[in-house]
Amino acid sequence: MDQNIEKFDLAIVGASLAGNYLCFLLANTNLRILVIEEHKEIGLPFQCAGIVSQKLVQLIDIPKDIILNRVSVAKIVAPSGKFIQLSGDENPYVIDRIALDRLFYEKAKNHENVRFYLGEKFESFKYIKDNHEKFVLLKTSKREVKAKMLIGCDGPLSLVGKILGIKNKVIYASQIRMKGTFNQNNAVMYFDPKWKELFGWIVPEGNQIYRIGIASSKKIATKFKLFTKTLGIDLKQKIDQQGGIIPFGMMNKIAFDNILLLGDSACQVKATTGGGIVMLLTCAKIAANCLIKCFKTNNFSKKFIKINYEKLCASKIGKQLKIHYIIRSLLEVFTKKDFEKFFQIIKTSKIEHLISIYGDMDFPKEIIFKLIKNPLVFTFLIRFILKDPHLFIKLLKILFKR
Ligand SMILES: Cc1cc2nc3c(=O)[nH]c(=O)nc-3n(C[C@H](O)[C@H](O)[C@H](O)COP(=O)(O)OP(=O)(O)OC[C@H]3O[C@@H](n4cnc5c(N)ncnc54)[C@H](O)[C@@H]3O)c2cc1C
CATH class of the missing domain: 3.50.50.60 (FAD/NAD(P)-binding domain)
Structure with a gap:
């Protein structure tokens, strides 16, 4: 030696x-x-959208200048353009990563x-x-x-x-920063079966600057172009561009x-x-x-x-990560129609309010528990449960194991 x-x-x-x-x-x-x-x-x-729940300040002491903005509304958009708006106490931070x-x-x-x-x-x-x-x-x-x-x-x-x-399974991300006139208080997530594995996002950084990106397992460049085109974004206006890799799965x-x-x-x-x-x-x-x-x-x-x-x-965090994975697995098989139907259920019953109160960006166990107890949601989910009962049993086991 x-x-x-x-x-x-x-x-x-x-x-x-x-x-x-x-x-x-x-x-x-x-x-x-x-x-x-x-x-x-x-x-x-730099490879991050930089949106973090308020748990950040419970975990670390963070100087004020690292926090660029806070968002009060999470707007979730279906493929048709219909959306739900969730607000609550969370008010996530947009940080200087x-x-x-x-x-x-x-x-x-x-x-x-x-x-x-x-x-x-x-x-x-x-x-x-x-x-x-x-x-x-x-x-x-x-x-x-x-x-x-x-x-x-x-x-x-x-x-x-x-x-x-x-070896981690991974998905790929593409993001730009640009000046714009979107709402400074809204973080927007665009769901569509076209954007497999994740979604498109607009995160307001503050000073009218926005981080606009998408993540997907395949053809990220093509999907990013299509996504920004759908939003009517002129890519020539970008300030800078980032790529990145995100691990996908459970711990x-x-x-x-x-x-x-x-x-x-x-x-x-x-x-x-x-x-x-x-x-x-x-x-x-x-x-x-x-x-x-x-x-x-x-x-x-x-x-x-x-x-x-x-x-x-x-x-x-293990159980919570499993729940995130199960939710993601479910979203993976949603068709455009499923998104519409699910959004409608959330809008017409009092679930929007429920999510706003109990929704937790990091630890979703409580809200999922409340959601599947709702008869409308449960009826909607039956088709998916029958398709993959194993996944549902796994979810129930996690939810009921206190
Ligand atoms: C586009 C994008 C958007 C994201 N948005 C969010 C968000 O909004 N909120 C959120 O919470 N998370 C977000 N994430 C996830 C978050 O960025 C990661 O979870 C976080 O960066 C992980 O940190 P890490 O230190 O574990 O790994 P990384 O940040 O990946 O860092 C790994 C480090 O290891 C170094 N390295 C790798 N291999 C070697 C080697 N062989 N020798 C020496 N050095 C090496 C790399 O250079 C790098 O510095 C996002 C990720 C991406 C890609």
């Missing part, structure tokens, strides 16, 4: 939100932390025990033994380093995950010997919206506690990490 190889307690791959926040949470410990990021600048490329990624980097980077290697690509890892102790040897584009724990915060296409045999296996996965690499993302910020911040706190325990007890086994991280994440 080369004695010149640098040795760290933790090596975090990825300095986006998950990696930076985890590093910040642990920066005040005496753990030696390395963060490896392939891009030279934190926060870039680049600034949020940089916030935790700035807070962590000057600690003596923390090092960031930017513009350096993680390439592979293998387990090694050193003085009878198990370590992870990482190879980057510039060097080899040794760490007791490796944390994969390397996003939807995680290489750390791939080497461990974990993966995230605990391994000397390794854990966090954030998009762990698929800690809502399948209904592609939103991952609240989920990853929640899981980062669990990961930080788990890592402190690992070093306190000198236990880095998969079993220990599973008990102190994977299971706690599953109980905090």
